Amino acid sequence: MGWPVAAVLTWIFIVAGSLFLIVGGIGILRFPDFYSRIHPAGITDTMGAWLVLVGLMFASSSILVTIKLVMLLIFLSITSPLSGHALAKAAFMRGLKPMLGRDLAQEAEDD
Amino acid sequence: MGAFAAATAALLVCMAMTLVRSILGPTVFDRILAVNSFGTKTVLLIAVYGFLSGRPDFLDLALVYGLMNFIGTIAVMKFTRFNDLAGMEDDEEEVY
Numbered sequence: 001m002g003w004p005v006a007a008v009l010t011w012i013f014i015v016a017g018s019l020f021l022i023v024g025g026i027g028i029l030r031f032p033d034f035y036s037r038i039h040p041a042g043i044t045d046t047m048g049a050w051l052v053l054v055g056l057m058f059a060s061s062s063i064l065v066t067i068k069l070v071m072l073l074i075f076l077s078i079t080s081p082l083s084g085h086a087l088a089k090a091a092f093m094r095g096l097k098p099m100l101g102r103d104l105a106q107e108a109e110d111d
Numbered sequence: 112m113g114a115f116a117a118a119t120a121a122l123l124v125c126m127a128m129t130l131v132r133s134i135l136g137p138t139v140f141d142r143i144l145a146v147n148s149f150g151t152k153t154v155l156l157i158a159v160y161g162f163l164s165g166r167p168d169f170l171d172l173a174l175v176y177g178l179m180n181f182i183g184t185i186a187v188m189k190f191t192r193f194n195d196l197a198g199m200e201d202d203e204e205e206v207y
Contacts (some may be wrong), residue, residue, distance in 0.1 A: 014114040014159075018121035021152070025125030028132050028148060034140050037132070041148045044125070052118055052155050056162055059114075068170040072158065072177060076151065079181035083147050090188050091140040 010058045017051030024048055033099035034091055038084055045080035049073075115163035122156045139191050143184060150180030 020043055027040025053073050060066045126149055133145035154177045161169025 011114045014118045018118045021118075021121050021125045021155075024148075025128035028145060029128040034138055034144070037141060037144060041144055044148055045151050049151060049155055052159065055114065055118075056158060059162055060167060062167075065167040065170060068167075068174065069158070072154065072170065072174055075174065075177045075181075076154070079177065080151060083181055083184045084144075086185065086188060087140055087144055087147070090192060091138070094140075094192070096138060096140060 006058045010055045013051050013055030013058065017048050017053075017055060020044070020051060021048040034096060035088065035098045038088055042080070042084055045076060045084070049076050049080075115159055118159045119156065119163055122152055122159065126152045126156070143187055143191070146187075147180065147184045150176070150183070154180065 024040040024044030027043065028037055031037045031040060050073065053069050053076075057066050057069045060069060129145050129149045129152065133142050133149065136142040136145060154173045157169050157173040157176060161167045161173070
């Protein structure tokens, strides 16, 4: 971390990414049904992972490490939408019904 | 590095919440989603921990784990649907 600007950027990106990770974790725990839980999982996989990995890129000292981080970013951004889409489609094809207006109101009352 | 320690702590908290969802999850799809998300967070944890301990070589493990996580998710999803990883027949019974 010889260069102060890189250190500051590392802090900013990693803290922002950690915030998105926490928000995604709370969402996965608290959202009412499966289809709405895909949304916080997507937040974790895109904003959380991207910001943390870009922050690590600013902290990396060698070009090889940066290339590995870029590869990780590319793999994550290909596989995570694919698995999310496949999950949602599999659930819908198996007949899992999305929770709509009346059920959501019931859920809010139960809380 | 404080930033890496903070990110590690955030990831561990987040992984605990995801694990709770994977235990509670009413349907099997909730569990698969939670385990998939847990895998993504494991990849990030390995990467961040590599920087925290000053050994970025851990990134190789993170790469392998990321690919295995995707394959594992798809395989488990296929297994819940067909009760088999190779065949395609009888997609009748409700599993979840």
